[in-house]
Amino acid sequence: MSEMKTIGVLTSGGDAPGMNAAIRAVVRTAISNGLKVKGIRRGYAGLLEEDIIDMTNLSVSDIIQTGGTILYTARCLEFKKEEYQKKGAEICRKHGIDGVVVIGGDGSFNGASRLAENGINTIGVPGTIDLDIACTEYTIGFDTAINTAMEAIDKLRDTSESHERCSIVEVMGRTAGHIALWTGIASGAEYILTTEEYHGDIQRVIKKIQDRRKLGKKNHIIVNAEGIGNSNEMAKLIEIATGVETRATILGHIQRGGNPTCKDRVFASAMGAKAVELLCDGRSNRVVGRRICRF
Numbered sequence: 277m278s279e280m281k282t283i284g285v286l287t288s289g290g291d292a293p294g295m296n297a298a299i300r301a302v303v304r305t306a307i308s309n310g311l312k313v314k315g316i317r318r319g320y321a322g323l324l325e326e327d328i329i330d331m332t333n334l335s336v337s338d339i340i341q342t343g344g345t346i347l348y349t350a351r352c353l354e355f356k357k358e359e360y361q362k363k364g365a366e367i368c369r370k371h372g373i374d375g376v377v378v379i380g381g382d383g384s385f386n387g388a389s390r391l392a393e394n395g396i397n398t399i400g401v402p403g404t405i406d407l408d409i410a411c412t413e414y415t416i417g418f419d420t421a422i423n424t425a426m427e428a429i430d431k432l433r434d435t436s437e438s439h440e441r442c443s444i445v446e447v448m449g450r451t452a453g454h455i456a457l458w459t460g461i462a463s464g465a466e467y468i469l470t471t472e473e474y475h476g477d478i479q480r481v482i483k484k485i486q487d488r489r490k491l492g493k494k495n496h497i498i499v500n501a502e503g504i505g506n507s508n509e510m511a512k513l514i515e516i517a518t519g520v521e522t523r524a525t526i527l528g529h530i531q532r533g534g535n536p537t538c539k540d541r542v543f544a545s546a547m548g549a550k551a552v553e554l555l556c557d558g559r560s561n562r563v564v565g566r567r568i569c570r571f
């Protein structure tokens with residue numbers, strides 16, 4: 277065991293369902309190992325403003341089932357600058373914080389690395405609905421987000437079918453197509469457009485709709501990734517070319533909210549606990565990941 281006495285925990289970047297379960301696990305694992313825990317609110321912005329609170333087992337009661345983050349989250353552009361990274365590390369020392377668990381995406385992990393370089397041990401926990409972090413096949417919130425999006429697409433299918441329409445559904449994921457791919461497969465979409473695979477060939481999409489129409493298919497679902505965007509423009513092009521009424525729906529931030537699924541609650545809990553164990557073992561500048569064993 278290292279000299280770790282007090283750890284901090286923060287959430288940063290876009291929120292993700294399951295972050296609260298991770299915070300809860302960090303707090304309870306740390307306390308059961310004899311550590312004190314400080315909650316740093318609003319990510320690096322809150323760190324720089326010393327928005328820091330003491331956390332107890334009670335502070336994290338009844339949150340495992342809730343979406344969002346009780347510590348709030350923020351984007352803090354200042355923290356990309358060296359002077360503010362040094363200031364952040366100084367503030368940690370001032371508050372007696374020896375190590376910090378950073379729950380967020382790859383941008384937040386950059387910040388964690390800079391804190392580590394400035395003498396504060398850090399461990400990252402992957403919290404993003406985008407599933408776009410290297411070295412882990414699981415990120416907190418992805419499972420909940422894809423289920424939310426899938427249920428929304430099921431509902432769209434009903435109205436699309438009744439009106440014999442084509443629906444373009446734009447899902448989140450910044451530049452990563454994982455949410456589009458999973459929800460597209462799960463909802464039986466006619467087409468899935470991801471930045472990784474789609475290079476602007478709308479004519480192929482149009483041809484497929486025309487072919488399906490000839491075979492008697494009455495409605496069509498196209499899942500479009502946020503990184504491609506332009507869903508409204510695409511809808512117009514498809515409608516003009518095929519004569520099929522087409523509507524675009526941008527699901528947006530609804531995908532980031534809601535109660536986390538069982539999987540997100542359990543894996544987020546395991547990752548939060550692991551992060552504390554790593555800090556206690558004196559590890560720093562590392563990220564907790566999950567690898568699926570293949571035989």
Ligand code: ADP
Nearest residue numbers: 289290351352355356380381382383384386387
């Ligand atoms: P995510 O963590 O979900 O990828 P962002 O990319 O918006 O989200 O990053 C969240 C925050 O992490 C930023 O607002 C900033 O405070 C911090 N951050 C991002 N990139 C860096 C960097 N290169 N150096 C230091 N801090 C960074």
Ligand code: F6P
Nearest residue numbers: 290404405406448449450502532
């Ligand atoms: O990283 C999570 C995410 O929801 C992305 O899928 C999306 O591009 C981005 O955050 C949206 O960010 P904001 O909350 O700033 O609109």
